[in-house]
Amino acid sequence: MAVPGILIVLINTAAATAAAAEKNCHIDPRTVYATPFITSKTSKYGLGMEGVSVDSTGTVYATAYGGGSSNGLGTIATPDGTAHQQLFSVDQTGGISYNGLRFLPLSPELSKQFLSRAVATDVIGHQIVHLLQATFERRVRLYTFCRNDSMAQPNDMAVAAKSGRLYISGGKFDRLTTVIGDGDLWMCETPSSFYRASATELGPVPAQRLGLFGITNGIELSPDERTLYLSESFNRNGLVAENKIWKFAVDPATGAVSNRTLFADFREVDGTEWQDVDGIRSDMDGNLFVARNGPEGMVVKLSPEGKLLLTIRAPGLIEATNLDLAGVNGTSLFVVGKCVDEPEKGCVDVWSGNASPGRAWTQLKTQNPEP
Ligand SMILES: *[C@@H]1O[C@H](CO)[C@@H](O)[C@H](O)[C@H]1NC(C)=O
Ligand SMILES: *[C@@H]1O[C@H](CO)[C@@H](O)[C@H](O)[C@H]1NC(C)=O
Numbered sequence: 394m395a396v397p398g399i400l401i402v403l404i405n406t407a408a409a410t411a412a413a414a415e416k417n418c419h420i421d422p423r424t425v426y427a428t429p430f431i432t433s434k435t436s437k438y439g440l441g442m443e444g445v446s447v448d449s450t451g452t453v454y455a456t457a458y459g460g461g462s463s464n465g466l467g468t469i470a471t472p473d474g475t476a477h478q479q480l481f482s483v484d485q486t487g488g489i490s491y492n493g494l495r496f497l498p499l500s501p502e503l504s505k506q507f508l509s510r511a512v513a514t515d516v517i518g519h520q521i522v523h524l525l526q527a528t529f530e531r532r533v534r535l536y537t538f539c540r541n542d543s544m545a546q547p548n549d550m551a552v553a554a555k556s557g558r559l560y561i562s563g564g565k566f567d568r569l570t571t572v573i574g575d576g577d578l579w580m581c582e583t584p585s586s587f588y589r590a591s592a593t594e595l596g597p598v599p600a601q602r603l604g605l606f607g608i609t610n611g612i613e614l615s616p617d618e619r620t621l622y623l624s625e626s627f628n629r630n631g632l633v634a635e636n637k638i639w640k641f642a643v644d645p646a647t648g649a650v651s652n653r654t655l656f657a658d659f660r661e662v663d664g665t666e667w668q669d670v671d672g673i674r675s676d677m678d679g680n681l682f683v684a685r686n687g688p689e690g691m692v693v694k695l696s697p698e699g700k701l702l703l704t705i706r707a708p709g710l711i712e713a714t715n716l717d718l719a720g721v722n723g724t725s726l727f728v729v730g731k732c733v734d735e736p737e738k739g740c741v742d743v744w745s746g747n748a749s750p751g752r753a754w755t756q757l758k759t760q761n762p763e764p
């Protein structure tokens with residue numbers, strides 16, 4: 394008679410374990426670990442390291458090259474995914490502080506004159522800087538791409554290469570309690586697609602404000618450029634109290650955004666609403682990689698439905714600021730932040746396990762993706 398009793402106990406235990414596993418799976422699915430790639434021993438980057446961005450050759454760049462101030466841009470990896478730190482451009486006027494960086498495609502016409510073309514947010518100048526590297530002299534020259542003194546910052550950008558539009562975030566981080574209007578969303582629109590741009594269309598172009606928010610930061614588009622993702626955070630009494638990602642429908646004709654829908658609320662996703670969302674990048678399957686600017690190096694991968702798929706720990710970093718997918722197959726995630734052992738320097742960790750290549754990596758390699 395004792396035997397059935399034991400069986401019942403065993404079955405109950407198994408059921409409880411299965412229920413706990415399911416609950417666990419919902420709260421904390423899979424955790425994977427990135428590998429230190431550029432460490433404090435070798436880093437040429439400062440604590441403001443940000444703006445990870447891949448170009449059309451697959452070379453990866455970041456901001457804060459050269460140490461403390463954020464006026465230098467440099468490389469972090471070669472197209473085959475080997476660490477390589479080299480100066481790309483430094484502002485010598487002292488008036489620029491870079492945060493976000495993105496490379497633009499070169500149209501057939503522009504590629505006759507230029508080797509590369511990028512845009513970077515300048516937090517001090519309330520402008521997007523256009524960086525043009527001429528083929529014959531290799532030097533990178535800086536121009537204003539768009540600006541408006543009403544911009545909260547700007548912080549980061551998403552490139553809609555097919556339409557020739559930039560979407561820009563930004564916020565006033567120094568407010569103890571955030572109110573709507575401390576952050577914003579802007580759009581800078583060029584006369585034609587970045588894939589077709591001509592030398593007469595290099596700007597400057599007008600900046601248009603699309604909306605006022607709490608602090609906005611991470612910003613990205615879906616691979617079809619029909620959905621815009623934008624993070625919004627609120628401080629309350631000096632503490633970070635809320636972090637969400639919104640999604641919007643993008644009107645392909647005008648670039649206007651509508652139909653604001655909650656995509657992810659980190660209070661619900663994993664209980665980390667007190668950690669700021671920083672850079673966001675999408676892969677070609679429409680999954681989002683979200684840098685979490687918290688006490689441990691952390692990135693989350695969210696499905697196009699906003700479901701938590703993966704937590705990626707970056708042991709070489711604290712306060713992950715930004716990321717991008719690159720490497721030989723475009724599937725290696727380069728994450729930057731402060732070095733865990735020497736926070737006044739910028740470090741890089743890499744995780745090479747994604748199935749789908751990055752949006753920018755893929756689209757920049759394609760000369761003319763339009764039908
Ligand atoms: C800057 O943006 C504000 C808000 O949209 C607008 O009222 C103002 O005219 C813009 N300034 C310039 C110089 O375009
Ligand atoms: C607006 O969002 C709702 C809910 O997510 C969705 O069902 C609808 O299709 C969206 N409309 C547009 C124009 O994107």
Ligand SMILES: *[C@@H]1O[C@H](CO)[C@@H](O)[C@H](O)[C@H]1NC(C)=O
Pocket residue numbers: 474720721722724725745
């Ligand atoms: C790139 O893809 C090839 C072929 O699938 C594979 O063997 C290799 O391990 C991949 N490399 C990386 C860094 O993902």
